[in-house]
Amino acid sequence: MLGRTAASLFWLSRYVERAENMARLLEVGYRISLMPRAIEGHRDEWLSTLTSAACEASYFAKHKDITTPEIIHHLLFDDDNPSSVRTCLRTARNNGRAVRTALTRDVWESLNGTWNEYSQITPGSIGPDRLPGFLDWIKQRAMVFRGALLGTMLRHDTYYFSQLGTFVERADNTARILDVKYYILLPKPSDVGSDVDIQQWSTVLRSVSAHRAYRWFYRDSTYRPWLVAEFLILREEMPRSLIFCYQWLTRSLNGLGEVYGQRYECQNEAAELYARLKAGNMDDIFQSGLHEFLQDFVNANNRIAAQIAQTYNFP
Amino acid sequence: MGSIFNEMLNPDGSVRGPYAQIHDWVGSLGTAHVERALKEAEGIFRRLGITFAVYGAEEASERLIPFDIIPRVFSAMEWRRLTIGIEQRVRALNAFLHDLYHRQEILRAGRIPQDIILQNSAFVPQMVGLTPPRGVYAHIIGVDIVRVSETEFYVLEDNCRTPSGVSYMLEDREAMMFLFPDLFKRHRVAPVENYPAMLRSTLESVAPSGCKGEPTVVLLTPGIHNSAFFEHAFLADEMGVELCEGSDLFVEGSHLYMRTTQEPKRVDVVYRRIDDAFIDPLTFRPDSALGVPGLFDLYRAGRVTLVNAPGTGIADDKSIYTYIPDVIEFYTGEKPLLKNVPTWRCGEPQALKYVLDHLAELVVKEVHGSGGYGMLVGPTSSSREIEEFRARLKANPKNYIAQPTLALSASPTFTGSGVASRHIDLRPFVLTGDRIRITPGGLTRVALKDGSLVVNSSQGGGTKDTWVLED
Incomplete structure (x- = not known):
């Protein structure tokens, strides 16, 4: 396989994952903006959404104030925002187009169909009443893509490279959402356990579609920060947790190693990170600082992504 | 005509044989x-992503080609x-190319003026003396043919560079x-799906003769912004070969390699599917970023084959x-089975005079143009368009040829207001390698505007x- 093909497969999956995550972040942000709260609180929530989405810089480069319509536009439709859903879907589709031969027809049709529909939508037509349905549609399209990928792709190098893109992005996303809550929205001691606090933990869980799963899993109706963090970091049962992402990343890198009959450094690094998560416990993580832990994780994740690119000759 | x-x-209103069932079906x-x-x-x-980029139309960079x-x-x-006529023509074209880049017998025999070959920008001096494997130059040719009667077919153009469609x-x-699906049950239609395998x-x-074992084939594309990119991807996929951009390939030592996720292959x-000028910046256009530096030298050394x-x-220069009827006679010793459209070379004073006097009846094309750009179709143009074109023609007559407006055959076509007659042509695709292969059928193009x-x-x-x- 061409190195360029591998890179495109990696990035197209990464961009679809990012589009889906963006829709989820917006869904939660929008939900909160509808709740009866103080204006400043509302502003903070949007700010944390922007930070979680890593779109703070691009937003403030164009806008002075935070307003709901401007945020929605920036995250969904702004061509100048490299992570807007529109940019993600277009880039994913263009990458798919460049490696059309490496994709099954179903995977290509999901990418192409999504972009064709999305490119027809005028931003003005997505008013408050249509937004929830529209965000649902974005998530569904990402799932159609993923379903096509899992259901039709040969378990060969093409498949593994696209898995790598998905899980590098997902791991980054989950780590950032958790970090924002913990670091940026660090509750004042008086707020711990308050409505606002619970509200925010619920937000974190909703951002990764895990608020119901949490209740089932812990058989507990209150959100305990400790458990939420554990759920999103160390539980392999949770499909957006860091450890789950690394289980898939190591598996995909091992798959590549088998296909090519070679073991590389990126494979060792990912395996090591996975082993660390597997042996980890929340006591230690909180003791040494959750923020530091998450920062380290994001850096390690980026490093592994760069190693993958170098190892497999991405242009 | x-x-x-x-x-x-038929003129008497009866249905022609091949359309016996189609006629009822259309009804x-x-x-x-x-x-x-x-x-x-x-x-x-x-x-499926079948799109076609129209140059100069940014607002509609992708659109579908209408399908009838x-x-x-x-x-x-x-x-x-x-097909017998097509084969004859294609064989002659390859013999012609071989001759032009070797002994140039046809020029010595005075059948074609030397100047129009040797001073032609489509003549590539770097090819002189080089014999490609099996002596084949144009492996893929798309011959544009129009029909004017039950038995008369004319060749409009031989596309010998990188025909698409x-x-x-x-x-x-x-x-x-x-x-x-029902229609196919009622007819025995020869399949075209073998084309990629062929x-x-x-x-x-x-x-190359030095290649041991199964040869590795790649398709080289200019990239996703090319108007025919869909076709490049489609063909690579159907053939099961890598779709490469220039940057994916490199020359090292005496071989060409592609950059893979593993060792170079x-x-x-x-x-x-990139033009001659862009193949290799070291030999041709130095500003080309689409090609592969050193590729042409490797080709000359017989280490890699370029197709075409x-x-x-x-x-296929206009x-x-x-001269192609002469070319066919010269190399095959046979009369051409497919006719050429009578053509005036505007560079010749007599011809130019005739063309200027009859602009309203003629089709005038640029010698080096393609894709229907920069041409005049006299009968359907306004007098203003004709006068504008007249000025351009006079300024540079050598740049133009003229032909009578052919009465292209018409076929029933679905239009906004029901089924109506529309003019059509045909582009069969001809492959030449160890032998000549012609897919049964080809691409029929239809002019959707009335007349x-x-x-x-x-x-x-x-x-x-x-x-x-x-049968």
């Missing part, structure tokens, strides 16, 4: 039914006769089989076209599935 030949009906089509089918077809094409559901049909006999031939058939065999058959045959060979454009004779997709033409019935 007399009245217009109707593909489906039974309700407008609503057709519109539903067209919508469905558009959905299929859009999902009424097939164009040949009987087995008609097709056999046509074969993907539409394949996809139109897929769409028809999906939309109207293309791959052809490409493998011209691997050696490449033996390059089906390139550089310099094939000299054989200024050479008028229009321009079938180019860049000018609003559409396509039809082309059927060759089996």
Whole structure:
């Protein structure tokens, strides 16, 4: 396989994952903006959404104030925002187009169909009443893509490279959402356990579609920060947790190693990170600082992504 | 050239043999039914990503080529006769190219003036003395043919560089089989789906002689912004070969390699869909970022095969076209079976005078133009357009040739206001390697505007599935 093909497969999956995550972040942000709260609180929530989405810089480069319509536009439709859903879907589709031969027809049709529909939508037509349905549609399209990928792709190098893109992005996303809550929205001691606090933990869980799963899993109706963090970091049962992402990343890198009959450094690094998560416990993580832990994780994740690119000759 | 030949009906209103069943079927089509089918077809094409970038139209950088559901049909006999003529022409074109880049017998014999070959920008001096594997230059040729009567066919153009459109031939058939399976039950239509396999065999058959084992073939594309990118991807996929951009390939030592996720892989045959000038910045245009530095030297050394060979454009140049009947006689010793359209070379004073006097009746084309750009179709142009063109023609007569407006045959076509007659042409695709292979059918292009004779997709033409019935 061409190195360029591998890179495109990696990035197209990464961009679809990012589009889906963006829709989820917006869904939660929008939900909160509808709740009866103080204006400043509302502003903070949007700010944390922007930070979680890593779109703070691009937003403030164009806008002075935070307003709901401007945020929605920036995250969904702004061509100048490299992570807007529109940019993600277009880039994913263009990458798919460049490696059309490496994709099954179903995977290509999901990418192409999504972009064709999305490119027809005028931003003005997505008013408050249509937004929830529209965000649902974005998530569904990402799932159609993923379903096509899992259901039709040969378990060969093409498949593994696209898995790598998905899980590098997902791991980054989950780590950032958790970090924002913990670091940026660090509750004042008086707020711990308050409505606002619970509200925010619920937000974190909703951002990764895990608020119901949490209740089932812990058989507990209150959100305990400790458990939420554990759920999103160390539980392999949770499909957006860091450890789950690394289980898939190591598996995909091992798959590549088998296909090519070679073991590389990126494979060792990912395996090591996975082993660390597997042996980890929340006591230690909180003791040494959750923020530091998450920062380290994001850096390690980026490093592994760069190693993958170098190892497999991405242009 | 007399009245217009109707593909489906005889002048007395009876139905021509190949269309016996199609005629009834067309009659039974309700407008609503057709519109539903067209919508469905558009959905299929859009999902598959069949798009065509129109140069100079940024606002519509991707659009579908209109597809007409009424097939164009040949009987087995008609097709056999046509293919014999096509084969003769293609054999002569390859012999012609070999001669031009070697002994130039045809120039010595005075059958073609030296100047128009040697001073032609399509003549590639770097090719002189080089013999590609099996002596084949134009491995893939798309011959544009129009029909004017039951037995008369004219060749409009021989596309010897990088003819496109074969993907539409394949996809139109897929769409028809999906939309109207019943029709295929009632006819025995020769399949076209073998084209990619035939293309791959052809490409493998011209691997360098030093290539041991199964040759590695790649398709070289300029990238996703090229108007025919869909076709490049489609063909690579169907053939099961890598779709490369120039930056994916590199020359090291005496071989060409592609950059893979593993060790570099050696490449033996390059089906390139980029123009001669861009193949290799070291030999041709130095500013080209699309090609591969050093590729041409490797080709000269016989380490890699380029398909089509550089310099094939000299054989389909519009200024050479008028000589092709002589070319066929010269190399095959036979009379040409397919006719050329009578053509005036505007560079010759007598011809120019005639053309200027009859502009309103003629089609005038740029010698180096393609795709229906920069041409005048006299009968359908306003007097202002004609006068504007007259000025351009006078300023640089050598740059133009003129032909009578041919009465292109017409075929029933679905239009906004029901079924109507529209003009069509035909582009069969001819492969030459270890032998000549012609796919039964080809691409039928249709001028969708009433009375229009321009079938180019860049000018609003559409396509039809082309059927060759089996005996």
